[in-house]
Amino acid sequence: MKKKSLLNKLVDKYESSKSFVGKNRQNQSFSIRPEKIFPKYLDDEEVDFFAEVNDSIKDLESNEFISVDWTKGCIAKKISLNVNHLNDVYKYIDRQPRKQTQEWLLSVFDKYQNNACELLQNYFKVQRCRIEENQNVEFFNSNEKDFEDSIRAVDYIQKNTTEILIRNASLALFKDSKRLENIASTIEALMRKYGDYDGCDDILAECNVVRTPTQVLVKGNANICLDTQIIDLSKIEGDIGFSTKSIDDITFVEVLGCRVVTIENLTSFYTYENNNDFVIYLGGFHNAVKREFIKKIYNSNPSKTYMHFGDIDAGGFYILKHLRTKTGVNFLPMKMDIETLQLYKDCVKTLSTEDRKRLEKLLGDNEFKDVIAYMLENDCKLEQENVTCLTQC
Template sequence: MMNQYEECILNRLLNKYEKSKSFTGANIKNQQFTVRPGELFPEYENHANLDEFANVNEAVEVLKLKGFVKAKIVPGRVIKQITLCVEQLDSIYSFLSRVPKTEINEKLLCLLAEYSTKSEILKRFCEEQELRLESNKQAKYFEGNLGDYADLLEAVSALEKIETETYERDFSMSVFKDSKRFSRLKSKVEGLLYEYGDFPEKNQVLGQYNVVRTPTYVHIKGSITLQLAGLLIDFSKLSNDLAISSRMLADIEEIKVLGERVYTVENLTSFHGMNEQGTVVIYLGGYHNRVRREFIKKMFDQNHGKKYFHFGDIDAGGFYILQHLRNETGVPFNAYKMDIETLEKYKDFTKRTTENDESRLRRLLCTEFKETIEYMLMNHCKLEQEAVDIELFN
C-alpha cells in the first residue's frame, strides 16, 4: 500500500514533468526531473529526526524497487537527489490513481469547444483557454476538478437566459437541482464575467444578469407620476421617496416626468440628500439590470423633452457605470458633479488612487472625461459621491 511519502515524491516529480517542454514534445534533449528530499521533507536534513530520515529512505527504496525512481545516495545513506524514471510514466499514473494531464486537457478542450458557442463572453473565454492549454499553461479557474469546471461554464451560460429578477438560490436550484451549488461557484462566475465581459464593477455583475440574493427595490422621488396596475401614483404629493419592488417595474404602464430634470444616483445616502424641487431622483440599487434598464428606457421614450443626469463616484467605476448606463439604455445621460471643479472643492475628502484605479482610469483617457481623468492621475485622487454636500448644488 502506498504511503504519504511515496505519494508526495511521485506527485512532485510528475508535476515537474507535466510543466516541462518534454511533456509538450518541444524538447529535443533528454530531460531529467529531479527533487531533493529536503524540498519535500525539511526534517529529513535534521539529523536528530531519525524517524523522518528512515521514513523517507524507506519510501525511496520502495519506489526504486518498483522502477519508478532512481536515487543519488552518498555515504551515511543520505539521499541527495531523486530522479523520475520517465519510461515508467503509465505505471506511475496508475499507481497514484492520477489522471494524466494529457487526458485532462483533452476533456477540457472538449468542454471549451462545447461552451464556446453559447455566448460572446464564453467564446472569448474559451478561445483564450484553448490557447493556454496549447502552450501547456493551466486553464483559468480550473483547479483540477472537471465537474466543477463544467458547472462553472454551465452557470455562466445559464445566466444569459435569465429574463426576470431571480434569487441566487432559485437560480442554483433551476440549473443544478441544488440550492447551494451556485454559492460555491459564485466568485469564479463573477471573476470570469467581469474579466471577459463589459461590466463597470465586479460586484455588480450578477445583478446585471437579474440574479440577486434578496429582493431589490428602485427608490424614486420627486416630480413624477406612475401608472401601475391601474393605480396612479403621484410622487410629487409624497414627503419622501417610495421604493418599488424590481419585480413590479415591468407592470408600470405610464411614466410622466412633471419636472425638467431626471437624476440617477449610485449611492443611497446621496439619493436621500437630493431634494431639489422640480426634479426626479432615482436610486437604482447599485446596478442596472434588464428590468431597471427597461424602466429607464420607458421613462425616456415617454418623456423625451427632459434632461437626464447621472451622479456617481468620481473614480474609474463611476465613469464606467455612466458609460454602461448610456450604452445599455440609449439615454443621453450627462455626468453630474463628476468633474475637476468638484474634485477641487472637496479635495480634503479625496482618497489616494491605487495602481489598479489608475490603470482603469488610463483606459478611459480617450473618452469625454479625459481632462478630469488627467487631473485625477496627476493628483492621484478620487472622490466618493457621499463626500459631496448635495445641498450646495440645489
C-alpha cells in the same frame, strides 16, 4: 508517505517539462536530490530518518519507478523518474495524469462550444491555447464538478433576460438552491475577465440574477400611471418604491419638471433636494429592470434633460458610461467635475493603486479626461455623499 512525496515531486517535474508537451529538442531526465524534499536526509544526527528515507528509495528503485545514483556510503545522490513506468507510477500515487485532465477539459469545451454564449466561446478559445502550451486552465481548481457547474451557470446567466432570484436560478440549474451561491465567486471572476463588466460591483445582479427582488426608488415631480391609477409624486413628501412586477405595470411616466436625475448612492438619494426634478435611485450598477424603467420614462419624455449624479471616481464614470450605452439616453454628468472636487477638497480621499489603474484606463475618454487628469495629479476622489446637491432647473 515519503515514497508518494518523492514520486509526486518527480511527476510534477515531468508534467511541467517540454518532454510532456512533446516540444523538447533534447532528451531529458527528471531527477531530484533527496535532500531537496527531505532536508534532514543529510543531517548526521537524523540516523533513523536517513535509514527510513533510504528504505523508501530502495523500495521505489526495486519497483523500477526510479533509478538512483548511489555514493559509496549508500547516500542517494540523485533520484531520476523512470518515464517508461509512468502508468504504474500514476497508479501507485493515485494521481490522475495531467493528460487525462486536459482531455477531460477539452471534452467539456467541445460539449458546450456550439451553444455557448459569446463570453464562453472566447474563454474556451483562450483555454484551448493554454492547454496546448501546457498551462493551467483558468478557473479550474482541479474539481471537475465545480468546473462544469460553473460553465453551465455562466452560460445560463449570460443568456438570462428576466429578473430571477439567485436561489431560484440555482434550483433551475442544479436542483439545489444554494449551489449557485457556492460557486458565485468563480463565476463572477470568469465573467469579469472575459466579459465587459468594468466598474460593475455585482455582476450577477447586472445580469438580472438578484439576491433580493429589485426595487426602484423614485421621488420628485412626476405623474406615474400604474395600470389605470395615476400617482402624483409631487404630492408625496418622501419617496416611493416599485418592485419588478409594478414596473412592468407602469404604462407611462409624465415628468412635470424639466430634468430626470439618476442617483448612484442611497444616502444621496434621500438627502437630494429634488425641487422640480424627477429623481431615481439606481443603487450602484443598474440592471435590466432599472434600465427598462428609464427607457419607459425617456419614451414618454424625450425632450427632458437627463442627468446622472454619482461618485467622482472610476466607478462613477464607468456607471455613467454604462448607463448611456445600455439605455441609449444621453445622460449628462451632474457635479462630477473639477469644480466640485475643488469645492469639497476637505472631503476628498486619496487614490488607491487600483483606482489609479482604472482612471488611467478612462483617460482616453475625451469627455472626462480633464477631471481624471486632475484626480490623478492631485491624488483625490470624492464620494457623492459629501456633495450637497441643491440644484435648480
